Amino acid sequence: MSTTAPVRPSAARERILETAFALFYAHGIRAVGVDRIIAESDVAKATFYKHFPAKDDLVVAYLDKVDGVWTGQLHEAAAAAGPDPAAQLVGLFDALRASCRREGYRGCAFINAAAESQPGTAVHDRTVAHKTAVLSWVHELAERAGARDPGALARTLTLLLDGGLASGSLDASPDAPDAAKASARALVDVATRTDGRG
Amino acid sequence: MSTTAPVRPSAARERILETAFALFYAHGIRAVGVDRIIAESDVAKATFYKHFPAKDDLVVAYLDKVDGVWTGQLHEAAAAAGPDPAAQLVGLFDALRASCRREGYRGCAFINAAAESQPGTAVHDRTVAHKTAVLSWVHELAERAGARDPGALARTLTLLLDGGLASGSLDASPDAPDAAKASARALVDVATRTDGRG
DNA sequence: CATCAGATAGACAGATCTGTCTATCGTTAC
DNA sequence: GTAACGATAGACAGATCTGTCTATCTGATG
Numbered sequence: 342m343s344t345t346a347p348v349r350p351s352a353a354r355e356r357i358l359e360t361a362f363a364l365f366y367a368h369g370i371r372a373v374g375v376d377r378i379i380a381e382s383d384v385a386k387a388t389f390y391k392h393f394p395a396k397d398d399l400v401v402a403y404l405d406k407v408d409g410v411w412t413g414q415l416h417e418a419a420a421a422a423g424p425d426p427a428a429q430l431v432g433l434f435d436a437l438r439a440s441c442r443r444e445g446y447r448g449c450a451f452i453n454a455a456a457e458s459q460p461g462t463a464v465h466d467r468t469v470a471h472k473t474a475v476l477s478w479v480h481e482l483a484e485r486a487g488a489r490d491p492g493a494l495a496r497t498l499t500l501l502l503d504g505g506l507a508s509g510s511l512d513a514s515p516d517a518p519d520a521a522k523a524s525a526r527a528l529v530d531v532a533t534r535t536d537g538r539g
Numbered sequence: 540m541s542t543t544a545p546v547r548p549s550a551a552r553e554r555i556l557e558t559a560f561a562l563f564y565a566h567g568i569r570a571v572g573v574d575r576i577i578a579e580s581d582v583a584k585a586t587f588y589k590h591f592p593a594k595d596d597l598v599v600a601y602l603d604k605v606d607g608v609w610t611g612q613l614h615e616a617a618a619a620a621g622p623d624p625a626a627q628l629v630g631l632f633d634a635l636r637a638s639c640r641r642e643g644y645r646g647c648a649f650i651n652a653a654a655e656s657q658p659g660t661a662v663h664d665r666t667v668a669h670k671t672a673v674l675s676w677v678h679e680l681a682e683r684a685g686a687r688d689p690g691a692l693a694r695t696l697t698l699l700l701d702g703g704l705a706s707g708s709l710d711a712s713p714d715a716p717d718a719a720k721a722s723a724r725a726l727v728d729v730a731t732r733t734d735g736r737g
Numbered sequence: 738c739a740t741c742a743g744a745t746a747g748a749c750a751g752a753t754c755t756g757t758c759t760a761t762c763g764t765t766a767c
Numbered sequence: 768g769t770a771a772c773g774a775t776a777g778a779c780a781g782a783t784c785t786g787t788c789t790a791t792c793t794g795a796t797g
Binding site: 585 | 775
Binding site: 359368372373416447448449451452453455456457458459460468469472487492493496497499500502503504506508510511512513517520521523524527528529531 | 566568569570594636645646647649650651654655656657658666667669690691692696697699700701702703704705706707709710714715718719721722725726729
């Protein structure tokens with residue numbers, strides 16, 4: 342029993358973060374007060390402010406958590422497409438489809454957070470950092486796929502991805518992710534063709 | 540002088556809407572209180588609530604205004620590309636580039652509003668209505684361009700557009716709109732090619 | 738047993754938010 | 768001139784928000 346003691350990142354903190362994860366995403370950041378998070382995570386107010394001195398600290402931690410989850414899904418979807426980098430560039434769009442189909446889907450948490458924050462703040466910076474990381478990961482994939490212009494291909498694919506994420510919650514029809522994937526396939530194909538007909 | 544009397548949509552109302560337009564877009568909807576709008580538009584509180592019984596009514600009017608402006612820019616950019624519908628489908632992306640370059644650009648007002656509202660509310664519905672209208676306009680253009688699958692092409696192009704709008708404010712580099720336009724050209728080309736090689 | 742860190746409950750302060758209400762002032766129309 | 772209307776200034780209510788603080792409890796470690 343005492344074996345797992347050293348690794349205990351505070352159950353209360355974990356509960357707060359879990360509650361914030363659900364509430365911030367479902368209702369927006371400003372719409373959810375710390376009082377509600379405190380109540381729903383069964384935590385004392387002093388405990389909350391001990392772990393997160395200000396609400397924005399919690400928001401950044403929330404974005405860190407979303408980053409971990411979403412990046413993981415992206416990588417898994419890419420890996421599931423097999424070893425070929427070009428196929429992975431297409432396969433990652435399966436993560437988009439899965440997300441959009443999820444109950445309570447409400448768009449990209451980062452774009453949403455950016456909509457509620459100002460440039461120069463820690464929250465906004467965290468959003469930019471996430472988008473930059475995704476772009477550079479796709480870029481690397483595009484390079485390994487042998488794209489003629491990996492930068493342009495990566496840019497286009499992330500645009501499609503962001504568009505799908507953003508409009509996925511504004512659109513009843515579920516064909517947006519499919520359209521995104523189909524276009525991604527066409528664009529990857531054109532960008533990696535070697536016969537010069539691209 | 541009495542000639543223009545019948546058409547006087549209240550100067551105070553216009554001032555309120557103008558102020559809301561600037562503040563809501565720059566700071567987000569929840570971040571701007573009605574008190575601030577009242578103060579900066581030099582209007583009495585009773586006047587404000589006479590024209591907009593609740594804040595949400597002003598938000599919807601704000602989105603109406605944005606819709607008018609943005610749709611106009613979109614149509615103008617398309618028209619500037621000439622009479623060919625296929626060229627217009629590509630040309631409309633010039634509106635994206637112009638928007639992203641504008642000082643104080645902070646993404647798509649509709650996506651931002653959706654991030655701060657709940658499905659089922661008037662504000663959220665207004666956002667969906669805008670996106671639907673843009674999609675059907677692009678769809679019509681795609682049909683006139685003779686696309687094999689106008690629905691798929693329209694969907695893809697609006698995804699690119701939304702992606703550009705959403706990430707335009709999260710990205711220091713200004714090449715996103717150019718990449719979107721280049722991809723749009725490639726996709727339109729493939730979708731309207733008649734030699735069956737698409 | 739003693740100590741100390743982390744958690745708890747909740748009062749409190751100060752700001753801010755939406756929305757209501759009263760009382761007054763000009764201007765226009767009849 | 769007078770009635771009606773739009774606008775003004777600003778007090779007010781009631782809720783909610785972030786953040787602080789005190790006092791107490793619990794459980795593990797020395």
